[in-house]
Amino acid sequence: MNLSLTVNGVEHSLDVPANTLLADLLRSQLRLTGTHVGCDTSQCGACTVHLDGRSVKACTVLAAQTQGRAVTTIEGIGSPDDLHPMQAAFRDCHALQCGFCTPAMILRAIELVESGSALDNRTVREGLEGNICRCTGYHNIVKAVLTAGEAMQEQAR
Amino acid sequence: MSAETGIGAAVKRREDLRFITGQGNYTDDLNVPGQAYGVFLRSPYARARINAVDAADALQVEGALAVFTGQDTAADGLGDLPCGWLVKSRDGSDMVSAPHPPLAVSQVNYVGEPYGLVVAESLAAARQAAERVDADFEELTPVVATARAAQASPIHQGLEDNLAYDWELGDEAATDAALSAAVHVTRLDLTNNRLIPNAIEPRAALATFDPTNGEYQLRTTSQNPHLERLVLSAFVQIAPEHKLRVVAPDVGGGFGSKIFVYAEETVVTWAAAKVGRPIKWTAQRSESFLADAHGRDHVTHAELGLDEAGRFTALKVSTTANLGAYLSTFGSSVPTYLYGTLLAGQYKTPNIHVRTHGVYTNTAPVDAYRGAGRPEATFVVERIIEAAARETGRDPAELRRLNMIAPEDFPYQTPVALVYDTGNYQASLDKALRLADYAGFGQRRAASQAAGKRRGIGFSCYIEACGLAPSQLAIQLGAGVGLYESGEIRVNPTGSVTVFTGSHSHGQGHETTFAQVVSDKLGVPFDDVEVVHGDTGRVEFGLGTYGSRSLAVGGSALICASDKIIAKGTRIAAHMMQAEPDSVAFEAGAFISGNQRLTLQEVAFAAYVPADYPPDLEPGLSEKAFYDPENFTYPAGAHIAEVEVDEATGVVQLANFVAVDDFGHVINPMIVDGQVHGGLAQGAGQALLEHGIYDADGQLTTGSYMDYCMPRADDVPDFTVDTTVTPCTHNPLGVKGCGEAGAIGSPAAIINAVTDALGTEDITMPATPEQVWRKLRGL
Ligand code: FES
Ligand code: FES
Numbered sequence: 040m041n042l043s044l045t046v047n048g049v050e051h052s053l054d055v056p057a058n059t060l061l062a063d064l065l066r067s068q069l070r071l072t073g074t075h076v077g078c079d080t081s082q083c084g085a086c087t088v089h090l091d092g093r094s095v096k097a098c099t100v101l102a103a104q105t106q107g108r109a110v111t112t113i114e115g116i117g118s119p120d121d122l123h124p125m126q127a128a129f130r131d132c133h134a135l136q137c138g139f140c141t142p143a144m145i146l147r148a149i150e151l152v153e154s155g156s157a158l159d160n161r162t163v164r165e166g167l168e169g170n171i172c173r174c175t176g177y178h179n180i181v182k183a184v185l186t187a188g189e190a191m192q193e194q195a196r
Numbered sequence: 197m198s199a200e201t202g203i204g205a206a207v208k209r210r211e212d213l214r215f216i217t218g219q220g221n222y223t224d225d226l227n228v229p230g231q232a233y234g235v236f237l238r239s240p241y242a243r244a245r246i247n248a249v250d251a252a253d254a255l256q257v258e259g260a261l262a263v264f265t266g267q268d269t270a271a272d273g274l275g276d277l278p279c280g281w282l283v284k285s286r287d288g289s290d291m292v293s294a295p296h297p298p299l300a301v302s303q304v305n306y307v308g309e310p311y312g313l314v315v316a317e318s319l320a321a322a323r324q325a326a327e328r329v330d331a332d333f334e335e336l337t338p339v340v341a342t343a344r345a346a347q348a349s350p351i352h353q354g355l356e357d358n359l360a361y362d363w364e365l366g367d368e369a370a371t372d373a374a375l376s377a378a379v380h381v382t383r384l385d386l387t388n389n390r391l392i393p394n395a396i397e398p399r400a401a402l403a404t405f406d407p408t409n410g411e412y413q414l415r416t417t418s419q420n421p422h423l424e425r426l427v428l429s430a431f432v433q434i435a436p437e438h439k440l441r442v443v444a445p446d447v448g449g450g451f452g453s454k455i456f457v458y459a460e461e462t463v464v465t466w467a468a469a470k471v472g473r474p475i476k477w478t479a480q481r482s483e484s485f486l487a488d489a490h491g492r493d494h495v496t497h498a499e500l501g502l503d504e505a506g507r508f509t510a511l512k513v514s515t516t517a518n519l520g521a522y523l524s525t526f527g528s529s530v531p532t533y534l535y536g537t538l539l540a541g542q543y544k545t546p547n548i549h550v551r552t553h554g555v556y557t558n559t560a561p562v563d564a565y566r567g568a569g570r571p572e573a574t575f576v577v578e579r580i581i582e583a584a585a586r587e588t589g590r591d592p593a594e595l596r597r598l599n600m601i602a603p604e605d606f607p608y609q610t611p612v613a614l615v616y617d618t619g620n621y622q623a624s625l626d627k628a629l630r631l632a633d634y635a636g637f638g639q640r641r642a643a644s645q646a647a648g649k650r651r652g653i654g655f656s657c658y659i660e661a662c663g664l665a666p667s668q669l670a671i672q673l674g675a676g677v678g679l680y681e682s683g684e685i686r687v688n689p690t691g692s693v694t695v696f697t698g699s700h701s702h703g704q705g706h707e708t709t710f711a712q713v714v715s716d717k718l719g720v721p722f723d724d725v726e727v728v729h730g731d732t733g734r735v736e737f738g739l740g741t742y743g744s745r746s747l748a749v750g751g752s753a754l755i756c757a758s759d760k761i762i763a764k765g766t767r768i769a770a771h772m773m774q775a776e777p778d779s780v781a782f783e784a785g786a787f788i789s790g791n792q793r794l795t796l797q798e799v800a801f802a803a804y805v806p807a808d809y810p811p812d813l814e815p816g817l818s819e820k821a822f823y824d825p826e827n828f829t830y831p832a833g834a835h836i837a838e839v840e841v842d843e844a845t846g847v848v849q850l851a852n853f854v855a856v857d858d859f860g861h862v863i864n865p866m867i868v869d870g871q872v873h874g875g876l877a878q879g880a881g882q883a884l885l886e887h888g889i890y891d892a893d894g895q896l897t898t899g900s901y902m903d904y905c906m907p908r909a910d911d912v913p914d915f916t917v918d919t920t921v922t923p924c925t926h927n928p929l930g931v932k933g934c935g936e937a938g939a940i941g942s943p944a945a946i947i948n949a950v951t952d953a954l955g956t957e958d959i960t961m962p963a964t965p966e967q968v969w970r971k972l973r974g975l
Contacts (some may be wrong), residue, residue, distance in 0.1 A: 055223065056320075072225035075217015075448075077396045078481035082901035085396055108209070113218035126216040130208055134864045136874060137447030137703030138215025139397040145216060167909040171901070173396050173449050174703050176877030177909040179870060 047115025062097035073113035084170030087143035113142030128187035136174035201722035206866035218600035223400035234477035237312035239304035240340035242894020259321030266301035279523035305521035308486025338558035338894035345555035371549035374510035378501030388495035390888035397448020398479035420740020447702035462746030493518035493566025518559035534569025540610035578944035579942015628834035652947025661828035662933035663748035683753035684820035691797025719785025742885035744933025756821035829932035833857035833942035846969025875938020883946035
């Protein structure tokens, strides 16, 4: 089928099999390998991307569902020279070890902050429930999200 | 050296920039032109005879390239996957190794065991073809339960029973005598639950073969690419070492599960030459559950004797360890040498005896998982001490303190083979008690009670043996190879430094910490030091990362190589300054003699483009060193858990966790804290959530994240972590290793807290809401 969508601000028109998952489209066709696949039951969250600004699990979204919509992956969030505050906070707080869960955590965390709800240790932990990290024990991830949350809210003011 | 980047500084990790921007290079992110895709055929049965595998239909699928079975790999002379550690039974006989072909030939022995590989143009075609393979199995009765496996009929043809070994350590007669003379004996039956490691990056392999020169290249998710190459060359005989390059690029966590040489990367590499195409294979999570080596799975009976004053007089332990269907790479050593030797814990127990029956079952192979043997030992020691304290009406902290090895007792020879070099266990305990506000626990308990909840507190004063391993000792104990680590330091002509290490980072941050060490030692700016690892084509040799060995062994090798750089640089500098080498000192990156001074950079330049140069010296400034540790290192610490149990639901909330660890000197405290946090969450997972369960037919009932409960962010609290320091006495950095401590100490502390809250010792891991709810109701 023919598919038109915007990924990280760039418009794409592609021919894909109708059963293609968004995760595969991103990784295999667009070579955006920052979106990871960690499970086959839609539970690890490693594939999280933004679809029109909301976080979704790209392993559970058909590419066809993104017709005419905007996808943002970690590659569209910031670069080493121009980090998003959430990316910077992850590094500053040592919120990653192997890095495999990290792009997805960052995308989920950005949405959590942007949703505008009050953030504290508990709400951040609940908000990250859909993303598994096996390395960090979450302690520093929570710290990073709270730190970046303040920076982002500061920026927004 | 700069206080911001030297030893002891919380330097931000340089590897992070690529990970936080999605630029990491994990194996599945890599692609090579012309690559085909592999899908493994896996046994649906726990135990079955393979009568026939018919691939005719599968090969009709458009894009299907080949189907290989165990018959093919066997006919081509592919060797078995070896177990690298020979354990001897108490009667002196060698352990019984069941042959472990990379693809099952005539019989499958666990659900998920690979018996074939399908290769196709696309992943979709490979999956489709795999479904069309017609395999004729004849089901056989499986053996599943750990405790009864030894008596069951043998699962492997040609073996007399399911016993791989009957191993012991310590003086049984003396231990028995001390137990019968004891004033009090505490007895405890314990289960250490089977765990499934679950690094979030599934295993993967991308293999290429170049027919023009006969070279294979395997990129794979490995914690030790050199060991992988050694085994694939020397044992499996895929290709000679100089024709096989193994690269472990960015690896998304390991926790032990990526140490081992598995069937999948072996067969994919072999098949790349057969098909004449690069082949990529990436595990689906369900395959990780079925076919990654699992961890733990012990059934234990333990007895602890105490005298009138509460001093431990004897500990006797009998354990049945489930090894799975085959002996994995290090599987035999985990419930023996990494377990029995740690049963002295932090205490002066004079008599200890341990016996381990290692058994085969129709389950996935069991091998090292974070902590490997040491969490199991800690669980036995720390659970039984807690029970003894309760039985004899003593404060659990004070009972521990009474029995602890004192700082003046080091070096301390335990009755189970190890010599602890140094430690101060009381200092860690004292600090932990303060941080946990032990004195205020009564009040907190009362407050919980008032809210309809039960509160409990539990301790665990663990010890571990890390820095694998003093080679002589390891070989005496059955290791197939010595366990040196290698390092090479190349000072480039312009003075920048390239470090090659045999350690491998899959989350630990070596690119940062090893650069800190070398920049500190050689006085070169941190940013001028690059760390290269994980590639047999670039690094001469290495034994990789496991057993918290990277810094203690790999880091020490770098110190030795740095010393050689300084020694050689001193001779070059002396020549250049026309001074005696003895008069030249090396300080902060410069060679100094009298009022003359040459930087390392100047000396390096002179070394590579020599004009006026010492006649008896090789040009160049690159040195390597192999470091063999004199002894294990012995990180130790005190962990205190506090839990709150909801009587209505049985849910155990980990309310507070304090860990005070002694890792010796710390290179990067930020990274060390992170390692502890991660280990604690895995330990909390073992204690409260995770359980790999096979049903009676040998089907894995916890084969996905829907039924294997991984710790998530809201399952754990913020952790309070701190350190004490007694530097390791026998390595140049004074470091001990920090990667496993969290997972070693915490399960016992948490279960001690749960049993304290419930007032019964009869809780098995994981302490699920259902189990706790039943216990609360006496069911
Ligand atoms: S890959 Fe695990 S949730 Fe999408
Ligand atoms: S950093 Fe490794 S899984 Fe999160």
